[in-house]
Amino acid sequence: xxxxxxxxxxxxxxxxxxxxxxxxxxxxxxxxxxxxxxxxxxxxxxxxxxxxxxxxxxxxxxxxxxxxxxxxxxxxxxxxxxxxxxxxxxxxxxxxxxxxxxxxxxxxxxxxxxxxxxxxxxxxxxxxxxxxxxxxxxxxxxxxxxxxxxxxxxxxxxxxxxxxxxxxxxxxxxxxxxxxxxxxxxxxx
Numbered sequence: 001x002x003x004x005x006x007x008x009x010x011x012x013x014x015x016x017x018x019x020x021x022x023x024x025x026x027x028x029x030x031x032x033x034x035x036x037x038x039x040x041x042x043x044x045x046x047x048x049x050x051x052x053x054x055x056x057x058x059x060x061x062x063x064x065x066x067x068x069x070x071x072x073x074x075x076x077x078x079x080x081x082x083x084x085x086x087x088x089x090x091x092x093x094x095x096x097x098x099x100x101x102x103x104x105x106x107x108x109x110x111x112x113x114x115x116x117x118x119x120x121x122x123x124x125x126x127x128x129x130x131x132x133x134x135x136x137x138x139x140x141x142x143x144x145x146x147x148x149x150x151x152x153x154x155x156x157x158x159x160x161x162x163x164x165x166x167x168x169x170x171x172x173x174x175x176x177x178x179x180x181x182x183x184x185x186x187x188x189x
Contacts, residue, residue: 001050001051001052003042003055004055005055005056005057005059007055008035008038008055008056008059009059011034012031012034012035012059012061012062013062015030015031015034016031016061016062016064016065025065025066026065027065027066027067028061028065028066028067029067031061031062031065032060032061035056035059035060035061038056039054039056039057039059042054042055042056078096081093081096082153087187088187088188090158090161090170090171091105091171091187093154093157093158094108094120094154094158094170094171097150097151097154098120098148098150098154099148100120100122100148101125101140101141102126102184103125103126103127103134103140103141104122104125104126104140104141105170105171106125106126106134106169106171106178106179106184107124107125107126107134107136107169107178108120108169108170108171109168109169109170110162110165110168110169110170111168112170113158113162113170115155115158115159118149118150118151118152118155119147119148119150120147120148120150121145121147122140122145122146122147122148123138123139123140123145124136124137124138124139124140125137125139125140125141126178126179128181132180132181132182133180133181134178134179134180134181158170
């Protein structure tokens, strides 16, 4: 009940200048998540008559809050992906050379790859359905399917990997099943 809207403004301002966990400015997305979580807490308190106003009402991240920075891979990073055998190599190669999103790689099956025409059919994607589960849905993030021409280096790499595959999925878990959010995260870590 002691928290005022100006306290929320100060918090947002401080987070946009420096996140205490990272030492860098918080991204617009992080600030939105903080505001959303705080709003849910204050709404619960308001609905249960613990407070008489919601101090986060109308609060938004500052317009100058940074977006998460993305950058292209360096030549050295690309070489490491190509030349170093590792568990995430198949996914990294597909994402790097074909531009597939995480959900598209997770749902990709060997039958979606045509080695004769150097083509990947992207016609489904994995979406989070529960706390630690993905489910495959038809269509991609925007609901459309697409065919992607892939370079020879990726085509040959995938052809070689498919000969030893024991799962229908291109990027399965260790036991051949569809990835889960936690198994995907562990693999990348």
